[in-house]
Amino acid sequence: MSAEKRHYEYEVRPEHLDLTRRVTIKSIFDILLDTACKDADLNGFGSRDMAKFNLTWVLIRMRIDIVRQPSEDDTLTVNTWVNDITKLSSTRNFQVYDQNGNLAAVATSLWTVIDLTSRRMAPISMVTAYSDVAQPQFGQVTEQPARLKAPEAAHTYSHTVCYSDVDINRHAHSSNYLLWVVDTLPIEDLVSDRSISVEFNFLQEVLLAQEVQIIRNDSNPYLFELTSEGTPVCRIQIEWK
Numbered sequence: 591m592s593a594e595k596r597h598y599e600y601e602v603r604p605e606h607l608d609l610t611r612r613v614t615i616k617s618i619f620d621i622l623l624d625t626a627c628k629d630a631d632l633n634g635f636g637s638r639d640m641a642k643f644n645l646t647w648v649l650i651r652m653r654i655d656i657v658r659q660p661s662e663d664d665t666l667t668v669n670t671w672v673n674d675i676t677k678l679s680s681t682r683n684f685q686v687y688d689q690n691g692n693l694a695a696v697a698t699s700l701w702t703v704i705d706l707t708s709r710r711m712a713p714i715s716m717v718t719a720y721s722d723v724a725q726p727q728f729g730q731v732t733e734q735p736a737r738l739k740a741p742e743a744a745h746t747y748s749h750t751v752c753y754s755d756v757d758i759n760r761h762a763h764s765s766n767y768l769l770w771v772v773d774t775l776p777i778e779d780l781v782s783d784r785s786i787s788v789e790f791n792f793l794q795e796v797l798l799a800q801e802v803q804i805i806r807n808d809s810n811p812y813l814f815e816l817t818s819e820g821t822p823v824c825r826i827q828i829e830w831k
Contacts, residue, residue: 595669595685595728596632598625602664610781612659615788615828616768619654622684622697623765625668633723637758643716644706649764649792650679651735652699656786658692665689671725678702678711680720683731696731706759709795738791738825740805741813747774747804751796761795762802767824770804771814775828779810784830787811791825794818 606617630636630647640646660666667687674681679702686695703712714720749770757763767790772780796802796818806814811829815822 595671595725596629597667597669598628600624600666600668602660602662602666604662607662608780611662613661613664614659615654615656615772615786616765618656618659618686618695619652619768619788620765621666621668621686622652622654622699623649625670625684626682626699626701629670635717635720635723640703640717641706645703645712645716646706646759647701648704648759648795649790650700650702651737651792652697652788652790653732653735654695654697654786654788655732656695656788658694658785659783660686660688660694664694666694671728672720672723673726673728673730675714675721675724677713677715680714681730681734683728685731698730698732698735700735735789735791738789738813738827740815740822740825741807743805744808745774745806749802749804751798751800751802753798756798759795761797764790764792767792767816767826770802770816771806771812771826771828774804774806774814775812779812779830782830787827787829787831789827792823793825794821794823796823 606613608614669685682699684697705712751762755762755766800818803817814826816824
């Protein structure tokens with residue numbers, strides 16, 4: 591068990607930025623997911639390793655607390671570690687720092703393993719030596735992601751899952767759910783210079799050509815429910831503080 595947190599470096603690139611020259615919420619989410627993938631690959635339980643056993647990782651829930659949206663001049667360091675493993679889930683944490691050592695964001699995420707044929711959860715013990723990389727001594731950096739409720743419907747939008755939405759697991763990529771909902775929000779909130787909390791509940795995958803209905807409430811904190819054929823597939827909450 592390592593005595594230090596594993597960390598990964600990222601340069602902020604133009605595609606990460608919005609019109610205020612700050613890193614978007616989606617880009618922060620993408621960087622965290624990329625960090626999880628890199629850490630899994632380097633420790634022997636990445637997507638290629640999992641595919642040998644017909645398994646893959648699936649994100650169930652996540653909470654991101656953004657203290658400050660990094661800017662175009664920043665270089666980011668992302669610390670990550672696994673602090674808890676149960677029979678069917680695993681908790682991974684993140685800390686994001688700028689080049690001056692200032693904290694930009696923290697996140698806690700809950701993952702499970704699914705069988706690629708049945709699309710059902712599989713025991714995490716099937717992932718060989720995964721418990722060896724856990725670092726419970728570092729604890730958890732933010733609240734456990736909550737079980738979100740459905741919003742009171744004030745606005746409804748629709749999106750058809752297209753080619754650019756789908757990832758190597760042949761379903762819509764997790765960060766695209768965030769992209770779809772952010773694009774429904776008032777620009778005044780999106781460009782404000784406030785701390786942000788984002789929570790995700792991923793309930794069911796959506797596939798190419800499926801129609802997704804996006805339902806949200808009317809004001810901050812914004813709560814979203816995404817459904818397909820009447821079945822909830824994802825809930826997201828975004829709060830500016």
